[in-house]
Amino acid sequence: MLDRATYIGGFDGVSSLVGAETIGKEPMGTMPHSLVICLGNQAKAWKAFDEIMPSNVPRVALVDTYFDEKAEALMAVEALRGKLAGIRLDTPGSRKGNLPEIVREIRWELDIRGHRGVKIFVSGGVNDKNIKELCEAGADGFGVGTSITNAPTIDFAMDLVEVEGKPVAKRGKLGGKKGVWKCEQCFTYSVTPAASRVPRCMRCGKSMRRILRPLIKRGALVAKLPKPEEIRKSVLSQLERVEEI
Ligand SMILES: [Zn+2]
Numbered sequence: 330m331l332d333r334a335t336y337i338g339g340f341d342g343v344s345s346l347v348g349a350e351t352i353g354k355e356p357m358g359t360m361p362h363s364l365v366i367c368l369g370n371q372a373k374a375w376k377a378f379d380e381i382m383p384s385n386v387p388r389v390a391l392v393d394t395y396f397d398e399k400a401e402a403l404m405a406v407e408a409l410r411g412k413l414a415g416i417r418l419d420t421p422g423s424r425k426g427n428l429p430e431i432v433r434e435i436r437w438e439l440d441i442r443g444h445r446g447v448k449i450f451v452s453g454g455v456n457d458k459n460i461k462e463l464c465e466a467g468a469d470g471f472g473v474g475t476s477i478t479n480a481p482t483i484d485f486a487m488d489l490v491e492v493e494g495k496p497v498a499k500r501g502k503l504g505g506k507k508g509v510w511k512c513e514q515c516f517t518y519s520v521t522p523a524a525s526r527v528p529r530c531m532r533c534g535k536s537m538r539r540i541l542r543p544l545i546k547r548g549a550l551v552a553k554l555p556k557p558e559e560i561r562k563s564v565l566s567q568l569e570r571v572e573e574i
Contacts, residue, residue, distance in 0.1 A: 330351075331348070331477065331478055332345055332347070332348025332349070332351060332352065333348065333351045333352055333557055335473075335477055336348075336352045336354070336557055336561060337557055337560045337561045337564055338561075338564060339561065339564060339565055339568065340473070341357070341470075342354060342355075342356070342357035343356060343357065344356055344357055344358040344472075351557070352557040352558070353556065353557070353558070359389040359391060359417050359450070359472075360374060360375075360378050360389075360390070360391050361391070362391060362394050362419070364377070364378065364391075365391060365394040365395075366394065370395075371390075371391075371392070371394055371395065371396075371401055371404060371405070371408075372404060372405075372407075372408040374391075375388075375390045375405055375408045375409055376408055376409070378390075379409055379412060387414035387415065388409055388412050388413050388414045388415075389414055389415040389416065389417050389448075389450060390402075390405035390408075390409065390413060390415075390416050390417070391416075391417050391419060392404075392405050392416045392417065392418065393418050393419060393420045398418055398420070398431050398435060399431070399434055399435050399438055401416075402416045402435045402438070402439065402447075403438060403439075403442070406439070406442070406444055406447060413444075413447055414447070414448060415447055415448035415449060415450050415469065415470070416435070416447065416448075416449060416450070417449075417450040417451070417452060417472070418431065418432070418435075418449070418450070418451050418452070418453075419451075419452045419453045419472075420453060428451070428459075428463065428466075429459075429462045429463055429465070429466035430466070432449055432451065432463060432466040432467050432468050433466045433467055435449060435467075436449060436466070436467035448469035448470060449467060449468050449469050449470075450468070450469065450470045450471065450472065451463055451468045451470075451471055451472070452471065452472030452473070452474070453472075454475070454476075455471045455472070455473045455476065456473075456475075456476035457476065460473075488502050490502060490503065490504050490505055490506065490507070491504065491505050491506045503520075505522055505523065506522070506523035507520050507521065507522065507523055507541075508520070508521045508522065508523045508524075508525055508539060508541065509539070509540050509541045510527070510528055510537035510538065510539055510540065511537060511538055511540045512530035512532065512533060512535055512537050512538075513535070513537075513538055514530065514533050514535040515530060515532050515533045515535075516567065516570075516571075517530050517531060517532045517533070517537075519531065519537060527539070
């Protein structure tokens, strides 16, 4: 479910086999440090990856196993020649130093040697705070794990609010069945008694859309559920407009 949620939220792909199956996509990933360690050196590992992996898998070399990231990035370019799609930095925080500066430095060194097409991927400790700075430094893509899988939980509870048409509710809760509405213009939500007419958005004055609808009736699914890809498309089209609002 985590993989499915990240995909819907805008990630391009997931690395677990089960997660990929859930969203109906091929899993994505690159090589682990253990490959480099098992094969004894970086170039051997990059070349073995290139030799074995299907041609549709981008050649992304992990470049921080033994030496400086910049040195290994240039070694990877040399080892895979024109086949190298990108390099990946996956250094733990304790050894990382100033990661945006390292990214900037690698981008520079690749560019002045004519390898503008070689992308830079960053994984390990990437979160919503540092991703912007890494993007600005020249990182092209990210592998995110911990900050997504350990995201803060959303607190919610289920309450009885209506019994046989009569409003009932414990203290602190609003009684009666509700209508929940969303403004498609500015994404404001509104909650009203279920029988209320279509409200106007408090923020922008546009008419709102009812978003609660039956999914299960008498134990049977009564609505067609959208595919993760369709939900993702809708999320991304809304995110595009978030900046405007
Ligand atoms: Zn609105």
